[in-house]
Amino acid sequence: MSWKNPSSKRIAALKVTLFTAALVPLAKLGHAAYTDSLGANPIEKITHLTGYWALTFLLITLSATPLRLLTGWSWWLRLRRMLGLFAFFYALLHVLTYLVLDQFFDWPAIAEDVFKRPYITVGFSVFLILLALAATSTNAMVRRLGGKRWQALHRWVYVAACGGVAHFIWLVKKDLTRPLTFAAILGLLLIVRLSRLLHSDK
């Protein structure tokens, strides 16, 4: 059996492993909360960690195509939906942390944030995009929308990723090391695609 054409059993095993691994950040967060080791400002820490993992999974999701191009293995794409849903899952936790723990349903303050503060406007928009993509992620939705329309909708993932990175850059007070690392990785992932596009045009 080769890595180029793994059996469906092997893919299933890979998916289970990936699913478990993707829950590790949540488990670690839960453990830290349980043992009261989230530091002096736990809400801030939970917000940062869930946001970090949402963005990380978004970038991992976007690396499926570059990995296929670089390795020639097409099964990377079979993991993509699950990875994308984990990006949405952590983004959902991030938004819930903000709405419930941070603002505690203070709707006027939330509305002011969403409309007045660019990084929250962007972050909120990114969440709406991810919500639409997650909601249309089933096979039934692909059939209902039709392949072309479905694909056009799901191209919005690039907007979401750029928005997510911008959201991170914008909120940091001074030290941009981490958000710029995300930006660099995203840039790299986009360049791989772009060079492929330019190549196929010729």
Added chain:
Amino acid sequence: MMPIKPSEITPKAVFEARRDFMRGAGGALLAALWPGWLSAGEKWPDVKASAYKLDEELTPYKSVTEYNNFYEFGTSKDDPAARAASLNIRPWTVAVEGEVRKPKVFDIAELLKLAPQEERIYRLRCVEAWSMVVPWLGYSLAELLKRVEPTGNAKYVEFVSLHDTAQMPGQKYPVLDWPYREGLRIDEAMHPLTLLTFGLYGELLPKQNGAPIRVVVPWKYGFKSAKSIVKIRLVEKPPLTSWMKAGPSEYGFYANVNPDVDHPRWSQAKERRLGEFLKRKTLPFNGYAEQVAGLYSGMDLRENF
């Protein structure tokens, strides 16, 4: 092995009383000779009662000393507590100079004894919208400034923090334009609330909190309170502070706590007191309006943010 006879065992109460006595006597003796000998964990002797108290719950010592913004040691909140051990706080001197009749380089031991140490319980409000209540130890900055006799040209006071990449690893990165600089107008600096600070929770200031000497200006955002100060300059023009250089549209010279003036990227209307779940409303001048609002009469605090 010989069994220990019960009569040979010092009762716990006697043992502890003896320890207390030795600690007290030793501490008092050392403090009299050289207050700088106090080390973290030892209680400060002879603390003067202060009128500046709050009827609010103190933020736990652990939070005060493990959740810090001190970019000289890194930009994460837990970096300073983890990395500040490399800071050398003895020997330490503070040069007080500029528009003064008697410029002087003060040794830290001299500064510790310059005026009686008071415990003052102040609110601390960070520009990031979290807050603490901290029992500081120190005396009014005015006590020091009076001794160098500011001239009529002394309109502002500039604070310069230590710049030494060997001791402050965060300074290897140009996060801010090192050394850290902060400033106050002379009347703000001379205000009795402005505290020259040497300790907290009855102990010597931990390194991550700005040892051995910092200022605390309770009605301003936390970044106005310069840490690990090596130089205090009295000057004629408003000094350009590190945060003003880093983001002139986001950090003004005054930085008075003001719930009505938002930071461009976040609201200042509310704050989270560390340890509390619900946010509370931020008070104008952090609750010190009665004492300090007069300093700014006639000024537009939206413009002079």
